[in-house]
Every structure is written in C-alpha cells, then in structure tokens.
Amino acid sequence: MIVLGVDVGGTFTDLILADLGKQQLTVHKTASTPANPAIGVVAGLKAICDKAGIAVADIDSLFHGTTVGTNAMLEHDGAVTGMVTNEGFRDVLHIGRHQRPQHYSIMQDLPWQNRPLIKRRFRHTVAGRLDAQGGELAPLDEDGLRVAARTMREAGVEAVLVGFLFSYVNPAHERRAAEILREEMPEAFVTTSSDVAPQFREFERFTTGAMSAFIGPKVRRYITELQGKLTDQGLRGELHVMTSSGGVATPQMIAEKPASTLLSGLVAGVRGGAWVGSHIGADRLITLDIGGTSADIGIVRDGRLAEADARSASIAGFPVMLPMIDIHTIGAGGGSIAYVDRGGAFRVGPESAGADPGPAAYGHGGDLPTVTDANLVLGRLAPENFLGGDMTLDAEAARSVITRLADELGRTPEETAEGALTVLNSNMANAIRSRTVQKGIDPRDFTLSGFGGAGPLHAAEVAGMLGVTRVLIPPHPGITSALGLLTADLEYHALRTAFAVKGGVDHPRLTHLFDDMEAELNAIFDRDGVPADKRRMLREGDLRYVGQGYELKIDVPDGPLDAEALERVWQDFHDRHRAEYGHAFEASPIEIVTVKVRGLGEVEKLGAPPEIAREGTFEPVGQGRCVFRVGEALETFETPYFDRATLPTDRDRPGPAILLQTDSTTVVPPGWTFRVDRFANVLMTRDDA
C-alpha cells in the first residue's frame, strides 16, 4: 500500500510518500504554481516517485490539501453568482447583521457591501414563504422562478444560490427551485442554502451558501482538471481532498460541496500534529504551526480535533456556518516586524516582511527588524547552517537592523531582540489561552507541539509562559501538514435543526432524525464503496439553555433516545456549560437546537511512524553564544549546535542547545531537557516540572 500526501501552500507544495508495508517515508518540496496549482502538484508527483523509485501507477491513494477555494475567497475572485430568495428579502446578504466590523471607524468598508459575493442585480426574489415550523404560507412561484433563471442565464451568471427563509426546517421550496434552475440553466453551478448549511440565522446561512456558489465552479474546475492530469500521469489510485472538518472527501463530494474545502490547507497541520502526538500518548495536545507570517493554533483533546464554536468561524470577513476545525490564526511568524509605533509602544507583527524581501538576515534587501533577525542576534539560528545549509544568513545585517531599533528604545541589541521574542511568544500564549484557559481547559495538562518552519524555535518558551511542561517537535517540522493528510479518514456530516426542549422532547422523532441522517451518510458511503465494518457514526447535538443564542456541542449516545439516554446528555450540558463559562443555570430548561452525525469511513492510511534506534554520543557540530531570559535577567550561554539527524535516541541531555535540520531549527532553552525518541521526535521537558 502506497499513499501520497500533497499539501499545496502559497510558496511551496509539500509532498510526502509513505509505503505502508515497508514503513518508509519519502519527502519532497517543490515550488507552488499559484496560477494553476495542478501543474505544481504534477511536477511534485513525478519528482517524488523518481526519488522513491516507484511508478505513479503504484500509488494507491493520493491525499490532497488545497487552497483554491480559500484563495478565491481571499482574493474575491470567484464566479459570477446569482441568487433566488424570498420576495421582500432581496438584501439580506447586503444588510447582514447591520453591524460594523469596527466600532471606531468612519472610513471602514463592510465586506458584504463593498465586495458582495452576489451583486444586487443578480439577486432575484420570487413569491413563496414558509413559517417557522416549515408550513407553507405562500406557494413557490415557479413561473416567476423561470423568468429569473432566464434573466440570469442571459446575464452570464455561472453559479446560483437558492436561499429561502426556514429552509433548514423544510427544504422543499429550495429543492424545487434548484430543480427548475438546473433545467433552465444546465451549465450553471446550482446550490441551496439548506444543502450547504441547514441551520437557522438567514444571513449566515445565505452567506455560506453564497460562498459555496461563488467558489463552486472554480473548485470544481480545479478538481476535475487535477484528476484528469493525475490520470494522464498514470495515477490509478483514488484522489481524496481534505475538508475543513479534518477529514477527507471524494472529488464528487467536493464538487457538490466546495465550501467544505475552505480550511483544507490549514487543518492538515493540526491533523499531522495530532497524529505524531498520538503515538507517544500525547492525546491532549496544543499544535503551534508557525510560518513566515502567521501562527496557526489547534487544540486536540482525547485525540479529537477541537471544532470551532458555533458562529465564530469566518473567512475574508464573511461568516461561515460550516463544521470546521478550530484553528486560531494570529499574525506572528518569522517575518513579523518589530517596531515602535507612533504612540511609542513596542510591537511585533502582525505586519510581516514575508518571503520577499523577507528578514534582513536573508540578504534580499529587507531592512526592517524581524523575528528571524532577533533569533539570529540571540544566537538561536546558525548563520551558516540555516535550513540545512541551503541558505546562509547575514548576521551583520540582522544585527544592524536590531541595533537601530535598540537605539530607538534605549536598550541593548540583545535586550531588544529578546524583547521582540518575548512579545511575540506572549501574543501566541494569549491566543492559546483563548482556546484553553478561557474555555475551562487547563493547558498544563497538555503537550505543546511546535512545527512549521519556525514552530520549533519558539515552542519551548511559549510552553513556559503557559505552564506547559512537555514539548514535542515532530521529525520533519516543515512537512507536518503533508503528513497530516495521510492520517485522515473520509468524513461527512449530516445536520438537522431539532428545536427539542427538555421535558417536551418527542423521543421517537428525535431518534428518527438521527436514523435519517445516518441513512443519508450510509448512502454516500455506499457510493464511495466503503464497507460497512469500516464506517463509524458519531452523534452530536448543539445545546443551549432556552433563550440563549449560542450552543455548546455535546455527544449524543447511539440507539433510541429515550428519557434515560437523554438524561446523560442534559447533565453533560450543565457540566460543559460550567466548565466553559464558569457558571451553570441548573434550574433552566435546555434546548437541543441542532443535531448532527459525523460519518467516518476508514481508509488505508498511515499507521505507526517508522521507528529508529541510534547509539552514540551528543557531538556538537558547532557552538554559539546564545542569550536567554532566566527569570528577570538575560544571560549568555555557550550553547552547542547539534545536527538533529545524528543524535542518539532515548538519551536525555540538558539545554541549552540548538538542533539543526533541513526544514527547521529547534531551540532547547536552559532549564529544559531534551531527548530524541524512537519515532525520531524531539521531546523537551521542563526541569522544574
């Protein structure tokens, strides 16, 4: 069994090939081709097959993370999109929640008004209306709909969203309208709001549907083209695409639900981190994926990736009402710029020098002090041995930009560089607290996994700020995302709005809702050819106290949902509410708002990571004077540099130390001890823990 993971990023396409039988991994990096990412994928595919000495036809399965949909949103470059909605509600997408994103601004833009996904001229209304229970108040005006369809066709509309009020209770009008639209506009991508996100709140649901229509044709085109190109190369295995919920889906599903790929590129990292952690018993994990401009934070509890709170996911300023892994992104990375702002405050990021010109240390003309420059000044990067010697850093340039900033602040260059790291690390620690401490989760029970190019540089110090005592650096920090692709199962979701209140639950109806959703998912798995014993159905509910507007996710047991089965659910909700918010309203009635089934279809994927055993001693390849904060003061340490690939396994060594490898650099601060484990991970533990 041979599986290939291909993660397309903005600059690089990362590939990782795993021969599951031989426990062999091959990795490769190639330049991305943003204009048509499929070209880069194919180039990488050929190269990695050569490297591994296999034929493309030998690959059984290809897992893919894509940013085509994400970029279409970020660059506002999607299809000419139209909409059909209820008479009287043409501007739901335009008015939004009538709130401004910024409190204190006259000149701000509202994304949904300034760059609408669907222009008003393409938003058509037709008669037809349901009430809140799904009953029909006015029949759908099918003639009017056909007129609208023809108008849109003539205007060159390529994608259409059907969005009607209360379609999450009763999708009949939306489905009928979509049928008619497909008849009248056979070329167009047609979708309905209830298909995309069957949940109440019309602005958010319509917007999510509009997004799906807006990116739909582009994503569909890309997947079709990619599949064609891969087949031309001789690929016989299946193509699987990562979705925002951390599973993978077939090309057919992606073509139907393109919005499910909005976080495709990001979630693979959390997956990869979780997978690495799972083999060393770290099933409570904070993943910290740091690149040049941003840090992505994910939380794994009991091996499960934390999902975004209902109503808090957004992309390009638009709300997204879809199941998504909770990834908290902040503007903090190796390229983040340190500066004194016009009011005299010291700041690091979110502005970044990016890859071009990049940090001053890159020698490409960057003249602003960045985090990478600070790391270099403090001796934490080896100038001659950056990225395994692929690149040399200009230490003088780094020192000169940091010194300029230091002069402005009246501090030494070392104080300034260390200060920049402290502020950056503190920003990341705060972001992690918002996903842990603020949700009633104690991060001190967690392992922090640092990866991405810059994660291993900062992981231990961020952990120290949080009281986390265990840090895990995977074997190949730079390709953890691609690795994560190889660890996912097929995952589909079914959702229904339930509105069932404790005390008045119609138990057979609730049980039927779940059975119905499972039947829906089973039909998809039948289509995908997933055998029955490889399927798993996980039930969940979004619950709240009656009257509240935000729900909490609670697991729901299998089988018939009688009063006894629900008792556990109600109690779990009280407990979860107390843990999350610090308070529970025990006497208040509880409402099940939405119910959901996550269907998992097991596919062949990466098993355990390859094991290594290396004897020998710790032989430095160099040494530097590194500055670290010890309590209140800064101290300089003679610090050894090690080549990570040569370190003995299962032997402890105290920090400070700097570990070099081709895709990253790991900093072990004083007060920490590290070892390489049998999976080639670096594990750091705090000495005072």
Add this chain to the structure above:
Amino acid sequence: MQTRVDPFLAAVIHGALENIAIEMGHKLMRMSYSSIIRESEDFGTALTDATGRQLCECTMSTPLQSGPIPGYVEGVLREIAGRGDEIRPGDVFMHNDAYAGASHGPDVGFLVPIFHEGALAGFSVTTAHHLDIGALTPGSCGIVDAVDAYAEGLQFKAVRVYDEGRKVEPVWQILRSNIRIADLVVGDMEAQVAAARIGAERYAALLDQYGLETLTGAYEDLLDYSETMMRDAIAAVPDGTYNARTHIDGYLDSDDPALKELPIEVTLTIEGSDIHVDLTGTAPQTPNKPINMPLVGTVDCAVWLTLRSILLDSDKFGAIPQNAGLTRPITIHAPEGCLANPIFPAPVIARFCPGNAVADTVMKAIAPAVPQQVSAGIGNLRVMAFSGATAAGPWVHMEIMEGAYGGRYGKDGMDAVDTLYANTRNNPVEDIESHLPLRVLNYELRENVAGPGQWRGGIGSIRSFELLEDGAVSVEGDGQRFDPWGFAGGADGSPANVDLVQADGRTEALPSKIPYRQLARGDRITAYGPCGGGYGNPLLRAPEDVLDDVLDGLIDDASAREKYGVVIGATREVDLAETEKLRASR
C-alpha cells in the same frame, strides 16, 4: 516617551489585559438569554483601577455600553463613601443611576471589586441593556412618556447583590417580582455577575504575577500612550472654533413647541492638542419627557466616540486601546438644565436617539477641518419594543432599527447599518419568528431615496412586522423631521418614517415616538430607515458608479438623469456623449 515599565513587559501586560476583557465579553454574550445581549451585543465589559480609570475593554462591546463604565465605578464609589459604607472582598454591586454614571436605567452595571494584598486594586465591570426594568409599560425602550426618573423603572444606587460572597436574597426577590419576563432578565444579570467575576479572578492573578506596582506602571504607560495618540491627532487639526447645529424631532405630535424640533448645538475649540466641546445653544431640558441625556454616560461617550472615530479611525490607525488616557485631551461643557445636562429627576430613559444626534453634530462641526475623515450626515436609529402575553406568559421583544452613514471622501456611505455611538446587531428573521408571535414581511434596501453626491449617502432599510396575536408596540426613534446633512456640495439624505397598517387596511403615519400602543392581530408596522447625506457634487459622480446603482435597482434611469446628469442608453450602458452634454448644461 518616558515609560514606567520596560516596553517589552508593557506590551506583554497590555496583551494580557485585553485578553481578559475579551474573555469576559465572550462569556457574557454566550451565556445570556435575551436577544438584546446575545444577538444585538448591547453590552460592555471592562477592567478599571481602584478609582475607576478604564484599563481595557472588550472589542465586542458596543461603545455606548463600555464607554460609560468608568462613570459607573465613580458613581458607586461616591455613593458608598456618601453612606459611610465600605467595599469588601466578595461584594458585588448593582448600579444603574443615570445621575451617577449610568447611561440610562436599563443599562445595569455589575461591579466586582478586585483586592490585592488586602487593598482595593480595581474593578471588573459588566454592563448590559436589559429587556425590562420594571417601568410603567413593558420593555425598556419606547418609554417615551415617563415623567421623571421614578417612572423609568427600578433605580439601583450601588446596591449590594452579594455581600462578602453571600447572595443578598431579598434584592434578587425584589428584582424577580418587579421586572417583567424576570426569567430572562435575572438570568442575564446572573450571567453578568459570572462574567465580571471571571474578569476579577484573571486580573487578581495578573496582580499576583506582576505585583501592583509593575501592573500600575504598565497601565499608566498605556493611558499615556492612548493620550499621546489622541494629542498627536488633535494637533494635526488646524486650531480654531468650529460650530454646528442640528435638530432632533422631539415629540412631533405634541402641541407644546418646547417639545419638538429641538436644537442640538456643538462648538469645538481646538487649541494645540486640546479640544473643548461646548453644547451651549442646545435646547433646554424637557422636564417631563425622557429625551434628556445624562452628561456623564451619554453625552460624554457620544463626543469621545465621534472624535476618536474621526481622528484616530481604526481603519487607518489600527486598534488603539480605549481607555481613560484617550479622553484626557477632551473637555466637555453643557449648561446645566439643557437637554445635554439635565437636572435630577428629569427623565432620561429615551436618550438614545438624541445622544446619537449629539455625535452627528460633533461630526458636522469638525467636518470642515478634516473633510477627508468624516462622513456626511448620518441617519439616526430607532428602537421598537413589541410586547404581549401568550398562554406561556408575557413576552417582550426589542429591535434596534438601523440608520445609514453619509457619503465619505472617496467612498459611498455604509448602507443600513447602526451609526456612530451604537453598533448593535439585528435579530435574524428566523430567530424572531421561531420564538415570538411576529412575522417579518420584508427586510430590504429602500430604492430611489439615497442622498445624491459624488459619493452618495448610505441607503436605509425597509422592514415590516406583522402581529400574529394581539399585542402592543412602543417606538423610540428620531430623524423623521430633518434630512441628514449633505456635505461639500452633496445633497441632503432623506428622513425615516413609520407606518401602521391596521388589519382593516387603514394606514396611519406615526411620529418618531410612540408610547405603548395596543395593536390587534394582523396589524403591521413598517419602518423606513433614513438615508445618509451625499458627499460632494453629484454631477461629479463617476458615470459607471451611477450605472452600477441603476443596474442594481437602487436608483432608476430618471434619477440618474435628474440627480446625477447621467444618461443611461437603451443597451443599459452609460451614454457618455449625452451625459457630458447634460452635465455641461447644469
């Protein structure tokens, strides 16, 4: 700038403070029951020092809720001192005194004192707009005929609701028996206490970590920082005196001339890095109608918010911490006994719209000095309360109806949005109809009414509600009599209006303020939102922008021709030759 704490540590502490206020807001919003908090986000959370100086606020709070928090704390401290009381660990205070810091009665604040090494070190505060506070008619808006402070509902002057950690049950019993829909309101109050306690706990931990001196130094630096930013921005404005006058509707259906078409006047004196704001010329207070505005809690917030939004626009300057330092360069005067500085017990509960008119007037005054940083006149807002009783008990629903911004330099005004000092969210139609005997009939932009300009004014909304059972409505609005002002050659916008269409088909145009009025099943209320003023000469508007508005159905061909001098040809394209000819003839 000389700082007390090293700049790196200061940045770390500032991040931690902000994180606390956000956590408080996040939890309050998610725990609360009534849509006015959870959907409209009409709440505030902040931390202050022991004297009430604000250290940080939650970015989700609406400015009119977080802005007054320092005033709440000062009001509570004064009240406690006045009665010879003292604050002890475990106490929680409830406060809504509009003459001692509160913005108005329905905005109830809960204050949790923070102690460090045995001494009072600060306060963690949450404020929120409550659906009902036991006034003469259901709901907490549209109480437009309250005759004095006592008619506005319950008054809390630093009432202790927890005494050294023990719940003061009698107070909670009074709340439960005097507030309509007490389950919702008292539940929200409990959520406020829980969120404020979390803030207190986090702040106390921060004090333990860094010590009072370092923390104090860090936030003093933060206040200085915000002050410096504001002073720099003020210094960039030419010195001088800038005056503007606008009018509010008041009570258009009243026979008393002292109650309608009332002037709001603002004179700004800018000298170096200081601004003095004088409201002399503003109408006298209305002794028995509640459109008076507390000077502390409403007028001051309106002034601060407007000046910082213009001078330190976050779109350009990024997020600058909202704290006590930011307001140091600004002084405000309003003659005692005027609308903007009423004398107790003049009623104030309906101060929302006049306060936003103060904000608009401040913008109008400073506009000539910073013409590229302002919008033309904004459309004011309107609050409606629907109420009734079903078999399940009484219900109240509050809805804030959006206004619109005026045109801006290089940009059209924002359409159908909350304006200036308010920034709440609407309620989803699907939420309203799922929980209340109401049906929403439409929610769209108005057509052919936008304020023309080179950059046109934002467009108001139209929204209609039908009662599915007998009930009532109260309306608290303004902006029906006067057009939002055009600027720099732009035309004025258009005012708001409200129609009542009764079940039998009779239509009645309503004034902007309607005290509790019974409605029958089948009655419909249609609210037309105001449109902001235009910016710049409409004849200079890019013809393709006019065409876009025509294609989008926002204006028709005739308006394009009359108001903009743009001729749209039969192929739905701009007829450039005809347009040039027409424009040249104007």
